[in-house]
Amino acid sequence: MRRILAQARKELIQIRRDKLALTLALLLPVGLLLLLGTSISLSVTELPIVVQDLDNSSASRSLLDAFRQSITFHVVPWPVTKPPMAAFTANQARAALVIEHGFGRELARGGAGQVQILIDASDSNTAKLIQGYSTQIVAAWNRTAGGAQRLLPVKSHIRLWYNPGRVTKKFYGPGIFVLGLSMFPPLLAALAMSREGEQQTLLQVYVSSIPAHQFLLGKILAFMAIAAAEWSIMMTLLFTFFDLSFAGDPTPFLVASVLYAFCVSSYGTMLGAAIPSQAAAIQAVALGGFLLVFLLSGLIFPVENIPGGLRWLSNFVWGRYYMEIVRDALLEGGGWPAMWFNVVVIGIIGSVFFLLAWRKMRRMQLSI
Amino acid sequence: MTPPASQTDNPVSIHVSELRKSYGAVEAVRGINFEVRQGEIFGLIGPDGAGKTTTFQILAGVMEATSGTATIYNRAARAARQQTGYLTQTFSLYPDLTVAENIRYVGDLRLIPHAEIDERGSRYLKMFDIDRFTDRLAGRLSGGMKQKLALACALVAQPQVLLLDEPTTGVDPVSRREFWDTLAHLALDGLTILVATPYLDEAERCHRVALMYEGTIHQTGTPSELRRSLGAKRLEVHTSALGEAEDALSGHHEGILDVQRFGDRLDVMVPEPVAGQQQVELLLGAAGIPIDNIRVDEPALENTFVAKLRAIGRVVKSPKYPGQHPHRDLMGQVAIGASSLTRHFGAFTAVRDVSVDVKYGEIYGLLGANGAGKTTTIKMLCGLIEPSTGRMELAGERGSLRSRTVRQKLGYMSQKFSLYDDLTVGENLNFFGGVYGLSREEIETKKHWVLEFAGLEGKEAALTASLPGGWKQRVAFGAAIMHEPSVLFLDEPTSGVDPLARRAFWRMINQLADMGTAILVTTHYLEEAEQCNRLGFMVAGSIVAEGTPGGVKRAQTGHLIETVASEPQRAADLLRTEGERWRISLFGDRIHNVTDGDAETSMRETRATLAAAGIAVLEAREIPWSLEDVFISVVEKAKREERLAA
Amino acid sequence: MAALIAKEFAQIGRDKRLRISLIVPPVLQLLLFGFALNATVDNLRLGIVDFDRSPESRDLIAAMTQSGAFKSAGAYASAEKLGEDISRGKVDAGIVLPVGLSRDLHRGQQADVQVLLNAMNANTAAIAQGYTEGVLGTWNQVKLKSGELHARFSQIGSAPRNLRGIAALHPAFLFNPGLVSSWFVVTGTFGLLLTLNGSLVASAAMVKEREAGTVEQLLMTPAGTGEIIVAKIAPLFLLLCGMVLFATALIKVVFQIPFRGNLLIVFLGAALCVLCGIAIGTFLATFTRTARQAQLMSFFVNPPLSSLSGALTPVEAMPHWMQPLTLVNPIRHFGVITRAALLKGSGLDILWPNILALAGITLVLLVLSVWRFRKQLG
Structure with a gap:
């Protein structure tokens, strides 16, 4: 135990001395959380849209007004003579609303007035949102201004759970939180480990006859402490700036956080042990810590959207399990019944990383 | 020196038998045998790539041998790790931990009680005179202090065996001598010390040495035995x-x-x-x-080693340099003319009022302890940095020293950073030939010559990183002179080179000087400094002594007395308490004493002092100054004057 | 100069890590980003509570689950059980069909159907909401037309301006009728890849000489600082241009993105982007002594560079105050150029402002970094 603590203490002193690493460990996660939490969003507002009213009746003008009043769209002027398509190639608009000739007449007759919405689908997600929003606007207009003011056979009451305001940052905030924890502690751990190899200080450790598991645990403990510091800073931010709070029993989350800190620190230590060059270790952590967690853990889009060939990979991505736990704790509140499995998996993956690191180091000797 | 009689009866502490180690196809250690007894200082002497480090790593228990045995007090080296202290070439210190933290960490890893860590730590730091720097980061210490700290770290565990792998590389002569004095002390206390060094003058301070070359031990014995064996x-x-x-x-x-x-x-x-x-x-x-x-x-030990290498058939060629543009006509004119150079870095004055004149055809050696300002001076002399004040003349140019024409005339080789490790030998030479604008034919001729000089014929395609240090140095030297510079700067050119190759180096340097090239060399290696025409000693940013090697020796006002006493260590300690520490140094059983007064008087006084303590003086005589003695004396006197001035 | 360039090429040729970082990240990033960042909302797991168990309720459920947006995740006995499973993340949405749904429809009374959506992911929720309303709207229309329902549903309330008909909206998706999500992500990732990899490779190359200590030797040769810099940048630029071609081929072959416009415009933009990356890398390298530091520095630069680029999420979705910041980001301009030129066939007449902006940013960054690098060498 004494050796483990001595090892941890030494690591922490070293980090404290390295200004760049310290900034990286404590400041960057905050910056990242604020920056990405604010900038990642798919909920577009004020999308530029051009309108072409070929009918120019009071009915058509009334429908256009409905579009003008919506916060989703922002009508930009476009000459009638130019084809609406040109507004897309010129990057002036994302959609074009075309009200056909005879729209007003058809409505007065009780028929269906034809309206077309052309959508620039080069961004497919936004295109779908435009479709949904424009459908809602037209449906609402039909009910208030048109002939749809009647009893609907089935009326839907849609209830949005956990995030009724559909506030994007409440969803992405916890995701970035996980991303931060998945990146920086293992990065520092990998650097510290590969540096011992690069600067040959590892020889001194080998000579001291400290067993591999104590040496590794000491290192991991130090980076768990770093992770804990990051965790606290970022949680504070989530509770304040991101308006989040615990939705239910926080104990699975707390337990998982400790295990996750162990998991990512072991991951970094393992990479550092396997890669004796600091620069290469950074790249390896960036790949695992950032790319996998960013892409394959459902941070932006649900994991279910990933094509099958890739999706099975996400079963091995530790960040995915923790991300589900964090979102559950802060949004859904499913507690232990929902999350026990994830907690266990994080523990298992962490142990595997530790074992791999131990396997690499177990002889505590130069390997050639 | 012969080991004290008691030592031969001491138990064997290190035993190595038929030890072999291969890295793939390369056999680094080829079946070596030796024994070291308790309290002995045993030197493993050999150039880079001799297999010294591999032997140490096996003995330290951090690497497995391919075959053979290595035991420490009859236990396998790996099992005996608690009894060994190991100093690696890079010292394996944590540069971002303080002196105290480094010691504490090592002590913790070895489960030494805190009170003992503190007690031993402060004792050794005091003993090594670095106790003032307890809170300084290890990375900010000078080479000599790092070495002492590393030793203190190793000693905190109170090992019975110390393994020191080239502990004095990059350490200046003053610190080096102090270090060896410390080792002598420790050995007397019963510690067994195995030390590797490429410096043959250091080998003189071991009880016994083994000459190692290409994985084989060629000769073992006391230094005097080895010298005598040459006949x-x-x-x-x-x-x-x-x-x-x-x-x-x-x-x-x-x-x-x-x-x-x-x-x-x-x-x-x-x-x-x-x-x-x-x-x-x-x-x-x-x-x-x-x-x-x-x-x-x-004869010196070096002569023995050279003879041994020749006997085993090692040949170092020194082909004639295919120079086509001799600068003989410039001979005697000033090539490097510096007057009153001063350089400040912020509030710190690195170099103060330095004047150097080097003429074409002259070899000038710049010597100094670490931090004396050598590096800054050489950078100013070759135009890499500008002096804060003072005037410079370089290759006939006074104005812009950084102009293309000036640089075309300069050659520069720094100790280990001269070649691109990731290029092959041939590519490196092509690059340096090309960048100096040599024609294709010229590059081919010179390349051929460099390869022959470095003993690398046919290995043009070898990756530079894969070469041992000594070979790399020779290629680097060749690369630096491909364009036939008229002024050549050599910053520690021969570190890690075996004695035969070092001779080839100097034959080459002399050849260039004879052609009219002006050469400025810095070195830590004082035997090497003997080869310069003129020397300048730098202390604390100033040149404090200058002259030919013989001249600076003659210029010494004091005398050097060698005394052989019955209890050398106790005698040396006693004499040290009498006068300034630096004046006394122990070479095996011989004590060197620097005195400012009359030689006879000093010898008499020494006899009297030792006799009072019951120590018999077996022999005492005045001996000629070695450059190392001169160096230390000059440095210490200059330091003392500075202290007085302050 | 020739010797300098030959040396750089030889060094690059032997640098395994550099070669890897020219091939692996482009492939990995394009593939992973392209496939993994998939915005498609389909097959959401829909839990069903059918209290009515009538033909109508079954019909409604069928309409919901056949839309492609939802798939049935089983029936539940109570709304509470359904709620529990939503909170456990076992289902994404739920529909509760009340007792008497069928009776109400036949009596001419409006039936209330409750739809529960897990709105944790705001985007998915918004799209799912649109789907639900669309499905139910269509179902209503179909039932009305079929005349199966009570006549009261066909009565029209008082309409202002005598508009008795309804507006029928016909959406048409241009440029990407299949709504392939990867087209957006891949075209954005392209720029990220060029700039970030360019910067990584360049900072490593620039700092290498200093880290190895060979820089002094180099400075002692007659080579000018300008020559040294050009000799360092030119081979990197060429190699990265090779990476551009490689990535373009990957985009075309794997993601089948239509190349509607002039490819030369894209290449021009890509070349500028690569130079930008080199400039950023060089700039970072001048602040650091080791490759490790240079890489750590990039952790401070890359996140803003990529998140303020519109490469992965639309710029319009960012807070308004943030959007102008993207204008100084080369990746943003390159993203606009690739998307417009590749997907929409826009030409130079439209894209010149972006090209100009990109060129301007590149020039400023290059001048700045070369100036700093020179100062450091001199």
Whole structure:
């Protein structure tokens, strides 16, 4: 135990001395959380849209007004003579609303007035949102201004759970939180480990006859402490700036956080042990810590959207399990019944990383 | 020196038998055998790539041997790790931990009680005179202090065996001497010390040494045994026409074993001094070369090593440099002319009022302890940084020293950073040839020459990183002179090179100087400094002494006394308490004492002091100054004056 | 100069890590980003509570689950059980069909159907909401037309302006009728890849000489600082241009993105982007002594560079105050150029402002970094 603590203490002193690493460990996660939490969003507002009213009746003008009043769209002027398509190639608009000739007449007759919405689908997600929003606007207009003011056979009451305001940052905030924890502690751990190899200080450790598991645990403990510091800073931010709070029993989350800190620190230590060059270790952590967690853990889009060939990979991505736990704790509140499995998996993956690191180091000797 | 009689009865602490280690196809250690007894300082002497580090790593228990055994007190090296202290070449310190934290960490890892860590730590730091720097980061210590800290870290565990792998590389002569004094102390306390070094002058301070080369131990014995085994004497021949004399004596003459040129003399090895002297006089007389003086002395360990290497068939070629543009016409003119150079870095003055004149055809050596300002000076002299004040003249140019024409005339080789490790030898040479604008044919000729000089014929496609240090140095040297510079800067050119190759180096340097090239060399290696025509000693940013090697020795006001006493260590300690520490140093059983007064008086006083303590003086005589003694004396005196001035 | 360039090429040729970082990240990033960042909302797991168990309720459920947006995740006995499973993340949405749904429809009374959506992911929720309303709207229309329902549903309330008909909206998706999500992500990732990899490779190359200590040796040769810099940048630029071609081929072959416009415009933009990356890398390298530091520095630069680029999420979705910041980001301009030129066939007449902006940013960064690098060498 004494050796483990001595090892941890030494690591922490070293980090404290390295200004760049310290900034990286404590400041960057905050910056990242604020920056990405604010900038990642798919909920577009004020999308530029051009309108072409070929009918120019009071009915058509009334429908256009409905579009003008919506916060989703922002009508930009476009000459009638130019084809609406040109507004897309010129990057002036994302959609074009075309009200056909005879729209007003058809409505007065009780028929269906034809309206077309052309959508620039080069961004497919936004295109779908435009479709949904424009459908809602037209449906609402039909009910208030048109002939749809009647009893609907089935009326839907849609209830949005956990995030009724559909506030994007409440969803992405916890995701970035996980991303931060998945990146920086293992990065520092990998650097510290590969540096011992690069600067040959590892020889001194080998000579001291400290067993591999104590040496590794000491290192991991130090980076768990770093992770804990990051965790606290970022949680504070989530509770304040991101308006989040615990939705239910926080104990699975707390337990998982400790295990996750162990998991990512072991991951970094393992990479550092396997890669004796600091620069290469950074790249390896960036790949695992950032790319996998960013892409394959459902941070932006649900994991279910990933094509099958890739999706099975996400079963091995530790960040995915923790991300589900964090979102559950802060949004859904499913507690232990929902999350026990994830907690266990994080523990298992962490142990595997530790074992791999131990396997690499177990002889505590130069390997050639 | 012969080990004290008691030592031969001491138990064997390190036992190595038929030890082998292969890295893939390369056999680094090829079946070595040796034994070290308790309290012995055993030196493993050899150039880079001899297999020293591998041997150490196996003994430290951090690497497995391919076959053979290595035991420490009859336990396998790996199982005996708690009893060993290991100093690696890089010292394995954490640069971002303080001195105290480094010690604490090592102590914790070895589960030493805190009170003991503190007690031993402060004791050793005090002993090594670095206790003032407890809170300084290890990365900010000088080479010498790092070495002491690393030793303190190793000692905190109170090991019975110390393994020191080239502990003095990059450490200046002053710190080096202090270090060896410490080792002598520790050995007396019963610690067994195995030390590797490429410096043959350090080998003189071991009880026994083993000459190691290419994975094999070629000879083991006490330094004097080794010297005697050569069965030869060394003649120092002083003459004004060194080059011609060297030519006249080289070749295969009866009764002359070896000729080596130094800055102001030749060393000639002869089997028998009287006949040898006659033979030298005869040969030089026939060539019409005047002899100023011939002195007979014992051979140095280096001579033994050289003879051994020759005996095993190692050949180092020194092909004639294919220079086409000699600068003989410039001979005698000033090549590097610096007057009153001063350089500040912020509030710190790195170099103060330095004036250096180096003429074409001259070899000038710049010596100094770490932090004396050598590096800054050489960078100013070659135009890499500008002096804060002072004037510079370089290769006939006063204004812009950074101009293309000036740089075309300069050659520069820094100790380890001269070649691109990720290029092959051929690519490196092509690059340096090309960047200096050599024609294709010229590059080919020079490349051929460099490869021959470095002993790498046919290995043009070898990756530079894969070469041992000594080979790399020679390629780097070749690369630096491909364009036939008229001014050459060499920053520690021969570190890690074996003695034979070092000779080839110096033959080459002399050849260049004879062609009119001005050469400025820095070195830690004082034997090497003997080969310069003129020397400058730097202390704390100033040049405090200057002259020919003989000149600076003669300029010493004091005397150097060698005393052989019955209890050398106790005698040295006693004498140290009498005067300034630096004046006394212990070389095995011989004590060197620097005195400012009269030699006879000093010897008398020494006898009296030692007799009062019950120590018998077996022999005492005045001996000629070695450059190392001069260096230390000059540095210490300058430091003292500075302290007085402050 | 020739010797300098030959040396750089030889070094690059032997640098395994550099070669890897020219091939692996482009492939990995394009593939992973392209496939993994998939915005498609389909097959959401829909839990069903059918209290009515009538033909109508079954019909409604069928309409919901056949839309492609939802798939049935089983029936639940109570709304509470359904709620529990939503909170456990076992289902994404739920529909509760009340007792008497069928009776109400036949009596001419409006039936209330409750739809529960897990709105944790705001984007998915918004799209799912649109789907649900669309499905139910269509179902209503179909039932009305079929005349199966009570006549009261066909009565029209009082309409202002005598508009008795309804507006029928017909959406048409241009440029990407299949709504392939990867087209957006891949075209954005392209720029990220060029700039970030360019910067990584360049900072490593620039700092290498200093880290190895060979820089002094180099400075002692007659080579000018300008020559040294050009000799360092030119080979990197060429190699990265090779990476551009490689990535373009990957985009075309794997993601089948239509190349509607002039490819030369894209290449021009890509070349500028690569130079930008080199400039950023060089700039970072001048602040650091080791490759490790240079890489750590990039952790401070890359996140803003990529998140303020519109490469992965639309710029319009960012807070308004943030959007102008993207204008100084080379990746943003390159993203606009690739998307417009590749997907929409826009030409130079439209894209010149972006090209100009990109060129301007590149020039400023290059001048700045070369100036700093020179100062450091001199």
